Amino acid sequence: MSGxxxxxxxxxxxxxxxxxxxxxxxxxxxxxxAQEAWNQGPLGMGHALLRTTYESxxxxxxxxxEGVTVVADLRLDARAELxxxxxxxxxxxxxxxxxAELLLHAYHVWGDGxxxxxxxxxxxxxxxxxxxxxxxxxxxxxxxxxxYVRVQNTFVFSxxxxxxxxxxxxxxxxxxxxMADFLLFDSIQDPAATAFAExxxxxxxxxxxxxxxxxxxxxxxxxxxxxxxxxxxxxxxVERFRVLLHAAVQDRLRTxxxxxxYSGGLDSNSVAAAALHWRRASESSIPLRxxxxxxxxxxxxxxxxxxxxxxxxxxxxLEILPGDGYAPFDQQRRRELRTPEPCTDPFAPxxxxxxxxxxxxxxxxxxxxGGDPAFSSxxxxxxxGLIRQRRFGRILRDLGRFFSAEGRFSRLYARTRLRxxxxxxxxxxLYPAWLNPEFAARLGLRARWEEVxxxxxxxxxxPRPSAYETLxxxxxxxxxxxxxxxxxxxPLEFRHPFFDLRVLRFVLRLPAxxxxxxxxxxxxxxxxxxxxxxxxxxxxxxxxxxxxxxLRNDTTRWTSRLVxxxxxxxxIQIERVPEVAGETDGMRAWIxxxxxxxxxWLQELHEVALDSHAATWRSSVARAG
Numbered sequence: 001m002s003g004x005x006x007x008x009x010x011x012x013x014x015x016x017x018x019x020x021x022x023x024x025x026x027x028x029x030x031x032x033x034a035q036e037a038w039n040q041g042p043l044g045m046g047h048a049l050l051r052t053t054y055e056s057x058x059x060x061x062x063x064x065x066e067g068v069t070v071v072a073d074l075r076l077d078a079r080a081e082l083x084x085x086x087x088x089x090x091x092x093x094x095x096x097x098x099x100a101e102l103l104l105h106a107y108h109v110w111g112d113g114x115x116x117x118x119x120x121x122x123x124x125x126x127x128x129x130x131x132x133x134x135x136x137x138x139x140x141x142x143x144x145x146x147x148y149v150r151v152q153n154t155f156v157f158s159x160x161x162x163x164x165x166x167x168x169x170x171x172x173x174x175x176x177x178x179m180a181d182f183l184l185f186d187s188i189q190d191p192a193a194t195a196f197a198e199x200x201x202x203x204x205x206x207x208x209x210x211x212x213x214x215x216x217x218x219x220x221x222x223x224x225x226x227x228x229x230x231x232x233x234x235x236x237x238v239e240r241f242r243v244l245l246h247a248a249v250q251d252r253l254r255t256x257x258x259x260x261x262y263s264g265g266l267d268s269n270s271v272a273a274a275a276l277h278w279r280r281a282s283e284s285s286i287p288l289r290x291x292x293x294x295x296x297x298x299x300x301x302x303x304x305x306x307x308x309x310x311x312x313x314x315x316x317x318l319e320i321l322p323g324d325g326y327a328p329f330d331q332q333r334r335r336e337l338r339t340p341e342p343c344t345d346p347f348a349p350x351x352x353x354x355x356x357x358x359x360x361x362x363x364x365x366x367x368x369x370g371g372d373p374a375f376s377s378x379x380x381x382x383x384x385g386l387i388r389q390r391r392f393g394r395i396l397r398d399l400g401r402f403f404s405a406e407g408r409f410s411r412l413y414a415r416t417r418l419r420x421x422x423x424x425x426x427x428x429x430l431y432p433a434w435l436n437p438e439f440a441a442r443l444g445l446r447a448r449w450e451e452v453x454x455x456x457x458x459x460x461x462x463p464r465p466s467a468y469e470t471l472x473x474x475x476x477x478x479x480x481x482x483x484x485x486x487x488x489x490x491p492l493e494f495r496h497p498f499f500d501l502r503v504l505r506f507v508l509r510l511p512a513x514x515x516x517x518x519x520x521x522x523x524x525x526x527x528x529x530x531x532x533x534x535x536x537x538x539x540x541x542x543x544x545x546x547x548x549x550x551l552r553n554d555t556t557r558w559t560s561r562l563v564x565x566x567x568x569x570x571x572i573q574i575e576r577v578p579e580v581a582g583e584t585d586g587m588r589a590w591i592x593x594x595x596x597x598x599x600x601w602l603q604e605l606h607e608v609a610l611d612s613h614a615a616t617w618r619s620s621v622a623r624a625g
Contacts, residue, residue: 001485001493003027003048004071004159011153015044023166030485038062045071050491052364053254059098072100072124073144073159077251115220123159133211140221141499142204142477149199160486161340173197182342183594189452191474195341204477225459229509238524248500249274257362262290264306266522267368271497273529290318291358295546298323310534326350328550338604344597359492370498373470375519377512434576463511545586567602
C-alpha cells in the first residue's frame with residue numbers, strides 16, 4: 001500500500017519542490033520503506049514505498065521508462081501471462097521486473113487501454129511528456145483509492161485524501177450532498193464525490209486523463225454479462241474453482257510474510273486452505289498466521305471458538321483479540337482514530353487494535369471478503385427462471401440436489417423464512433426524522449433516499465441477479481478504502497482473493513443450484529480439508545448486536561453529547577434526535593448514532609485545521625526571525 005502524490009501547475013509555473021517533499025514525507029505513514037520526490041518544470045510527483053512483493057525489493061518510484069514516468073500503488077497478478085504478451089509485442093521484460101516497470105511497458109504497448117490488460121489492484125498516474133498529459137486509473141473494484149482536485153491553475157492527485165488537503169490551495173469547504181448521504185445512508189453514494197467540495201474521487205474501474213485542455217474520466221471495465229455456465233460433472237466445477245482460487249491466493253502471496261484475518265466461516269477458511277496448499281506445493285517457507293476478533297464477553301459469540309477449531313485443523317497459529325475493555329466512541333483515543341471522511345464505527349479502537357496486531361506481524365494480510373456477494377443467490381428467482389423456460393425436469397433435479405445435500409436440512413433456514421413471511425422481520429422507516437427541513441428540501445433528500453434505495457436491474461443474462469446487484473454497489477470500494485492505510489494510518493495491505501477477476505468471472509456464471517445456494521461450492525471444495533463442524537455449519541448472524549449491548553451497558557445519555565449551536569445545526573434538528581441508550585432495534589440505533597458520528601468528525605476536522613494554522617504561523621515566524 002504505497003503512497004503517491006503529484007502536483008501539476010497548468011500555467012507552467014515551476015512546482016514548489018519543498019511543498020512536494022513535505023507531502024511526500026507525510027506519506028511515510030503508508031510507505032515507510034522509502035520516500036522519493038521527482039520534478040520536471042511545472043510537474044512534480046512523490047512516492048512512499050511499502051515493500052510487499054519480492055519484485056519490490058529493489059524498486060524505486062517515481063520510475064521512468066523511455067521518457068514516461070509513473071507513480072503507482074499496485075500489485076499486478078498473472079505476471080507470467082502479462083510478460084508473455086509484452087514479449088509478443090517486442091518488449092524486453094525480466095520476470096523479476098517490479099510491477100511499476102511492467103505497467104509502463106503495458107502503457108507503451110496499449111496506451112490508454114493498458115488498464116484493460118491488467119489483473120490486480122492498482123491506482124497510478126503516468127506522465128507522458130510527449131503528449132503533455134497525465135493518464136491515471138483505478139482497479140475494477142476500487143481496492144486502491146485515487147483522489148484529485150483542480151483548483152486555480154493546479155492539478156493535485158494522491159491515493160490519500162488527507163495528503164491532498166496539505167496543499168495550501170485546497171480548502172476545507174464541505175460537500176453538502178456528501179454530508180447528507182452520510183446522514184441518510186452512512187456513506188457517500190456518489191462514487192466520484194468526497195466529503196470535500198473541491199476534491200474528487202476517481203471511481204472504481206475508471207481512467208482519467210488530465211491535460212491543459214481539461215479533465216476527462218471514462219469507465220474502462222464493467223461486470224461481464226455472460227451466459228450461465230453448466231458443468232457436466234460436479235467434480236469438474238469443484239476442480240476449476242479450486243484452480244482459480246489457488247491462483248488468486250498465490251498471486252497475493254508474493255511476499256516474504258503474510259497473515260490472514262480470520263473467522264470461523266467458509267470464506268476466510270477457503271483462502272487459508274488455498275494458501276496452505278500453495279505453500280506445500282511450492283515448498284515455500286512463508287510464515288502464515290491468523291488474526292481474528294471476538295465480540296465476547298460483550299455478547300455470547302461463538303465465532304472465536306469456530307475460528308480456533310478451523311485454525312487447528314489447518315495448522316495455522318491464531319491470535320484472538322477479545323472484545324472486552326472497549327468503550328463505544330472512546331474519547332481517550334480520538335486523535336489516533338480520526339478518519340479522512342465521516343464514519344460510524346462505535347468500536348473503532350477494537351478494529352484498530354486488531355489491525356495493529358496484524359501489521360506488527362506482517363505488512364500483508366489476506367481476507368475472505370467477497371465470498372458473500374459472489375455467491376449471493378435467490379432460490380425463488382432461480383426456480384422462476386426455470387419455470388419461464390419450462391425446464392421442469394431441471395426443477396425436479398435441482399430440488400433433489402437441494403434436499404439431499406449431505407443431509408443438511410438446516411440449509412432451508414426455515415425459521416428465518418417463517419419470520420419473514422409472518423412479518424416479524426421488517427425494516428423500520430429508515431428515513432431520518434431529525435434532518436433539518438430546509439436542508440432536506442434544498443437538496444431534495446427524500447427523492448434521493450427513494451432513488452438510492454430503488455434496486456438496479458441486473459443484466460438479462462445474469463444467472464443470479466442478486467450477485468450482480470450486490471457487487472455493483474458503491475459499498476465495496478468504500479469498504480476497501482476503510483482498510484487502506486490512508487484511513488487506518490497503518491502500513492498494512494489487505495488483499496482479497498475472492499475479488500480476483502478470474503474467480504469472480506467464473507462464480508458469477510454459476511447457477512444458484514447446485515453451487516451457490518448456501519455456498520455449496522465452497523463446502524464441496526473444503527471436503528476433507530476442514531472438520532464437518534466448520535464445513536457444514538449454517539451461516540449464522542451474531543446472536544446479539546454488540547452495539548445494542550454496549551448501549552444497554554452504558555449509562556451515558558448518548559444524544560446529550562450533541563452540541564447545540566455547533567456545526568451540526570445546518571444539517572439536523574438536534575432536539576429531534578432520540579436517545580439511543582436502551583434502544584432495542586439495531587437499525588434504528590445505527591441511524592440515530594450518525595449525528596454523533598458526524599459531530600465528532602466535524603470537531604476533529606476543526607481541531608486539525610487549527611493545528612495546521614498554528615504550524616503555518618510558527619513556520620512563518622521562524623522564517624521571519
